[in-house]
Amino acid sequence: MITLAQGRLACPVCLTRGGNGPAAQPLQIGTQAATCGHGHSFDIARQGYLNLLGGAQPRHADTAAMVSARRRVHAAGVFGPVAAALGDLAQASGLGPDQWVLEAGAGDAYYLSQVVDRTGAPGLALDISTAAARVAAKAAPRIASIVADVWRPLPLLDHTIGLVLCVFAPRNLAEFVRVLQPGGRLAVVTPNPGHLAGLRQRYGLIGIGEGKTADLQQGPFRLASAEPIGYSVELTAALASDLVAMGPNAFHDPPAVADGIGDQIDVTLHLLEPRQ
Numbered sequence: 001m002i003t004l005a006q007g008r009l010a011c012p013v014c015l016t017r018g019g020n021g022p023a024a025q026p027l028q029i030g031t032q033a034a035t036c037g038h039g040h041s042f043d044i045a046r047q048g049y050l051n052l053l054g055g056a057q058p059r060h061a062d063t064a065a066m067v068s069a070r071r072r073v074h075a076a077g078v079f080g081p082v083a084a085a086l087g088d089l090a091q092a093s094g095l096g097p098d099q100w101v102l103e104a105g106a107g108d109a110y111y112l113s114q115v116v117d118r119t120g121a122p123g124l125a126l127d128i129s130t131a132a133a134r135v136a137a138k139a140a141p142r143i144a145s146i147v148a149d150v151w152r153p154l155p156l157l158d159h160t161i162g163l164v165l166c167v168f169a170p171r172n173l174a175e176f177v178r179v180l181q182p183g184g185r186l187a188v189v190t191p192n193p194g195h196l197a198g199l200r201q202r203y204g205l206i207g208i209g210e211g212k213t214a215d216l217q218q219g220p221f222r223l224a225s226a227e228p229i230g231y232s233v234e235l236t237a238a239l240a241s242d243l244v245a246m247g248p249n250a251f252h253d254p255p256a257v258a259d260g261i262g263d264q265i266d267v268t269l270h271l272l273e274p275r276q
């Protein structure tokens with residue numbers, strides 16, 4: 001529910017014009033729109049999400065068909081152990097109802113929902129895709145859903161978030177560190193070389209290969225832990241087809257998937273702390 005985010009969101013227009021600091025204007029969240037003290041206004045969609053993009057979404061934003069394929073893969077439990085590991089980590093880090101968890105590039109908010117359920121912390125789902133935001137807005141009662149670009153100043157006031165999640169999604173480390181509260185942490189899931197290698201080799205897929213992680217060690221964060229998560233999955237033809245359809249292959253004449261396949265989930269869960 002978007003009204004939950006009252007007191008945490010910042011006007012994206014004022015942030016872009018004035019940088020951080022005094023220029024950051026809180027957004028007051030009403031029933032149909034969110035407004036700042038300088039008269040900028042953003043519509044709350046009837047499906048419950050707040051669009052802070054201030055323009056059309058880019059062409060690479062996930063489509064409704066991609067989000068539906070992702071939901072089916074999640075409903076089948078293919079990534080269940082990854083979600084459970086994130087829930088464990090959030091619980092172990094003491095996250096509770098007074099702190100917020102942000103998922104950047106949240107998609108259908110599958111991982112965020114798990115963390116919200118396990119900790120009682122309210123969640124903020126951020127994605128550039130309106131199709132994803134629509135689904136995330138309904139994912140759980142304590143999730144607020146916004147459309148925003150992770151590569152621009154995040155529409156959040158400074159130091160308002162207890163835990164940032166970034167799962168297979170783009171990461172803006174400078175902005176993540178700005179929005180974290182003292183003691184706050186960042187959890188990042190990246191694919192390893194063996195991740196869905198069977199599917200990748202058979203169909204020549206892009207976008208689910210090895211994730212680059214050098215930036216995690218060089219920026220404003222230091223690595224606190226890196227947990228490998230690996231297990232076998234038996235994919236039916238329908239699930240294999242959805243795994244192809246939920247990623248960037250959907251934009252590039254995706255191959256027809258006729259057969260099931262046994263494959264590996266092979267990822268790393270990184271936990272990072274601000275350096276200062």
Ligand SMILES: C[S@@+](CC[C@H](N)C(=O)[O-])C[C@H]1O[C@@H](n2cnc3c(N)ncnc32)[C@H](O)[C@@H]1O
Pocket residue numbers: 061062070104105106107108109110111126127128129132148149150151166167168169170247
């Ligand atoms: C591979 S999906 C991962 C979604 C979700 N975290 C999951 O693992 O199920 C990447 C997500 O990042 C979103 N995304 C891509 N570029 C973005 C950007 N610049 N700002 C915000 N979200 C972005 C996409 O729309 C998509 O939902």
Ligand SMILES: [Zn+2]
Pocket residue numbers: 011012013014015025036037038039040
């Ligand atoms: Zn403003």
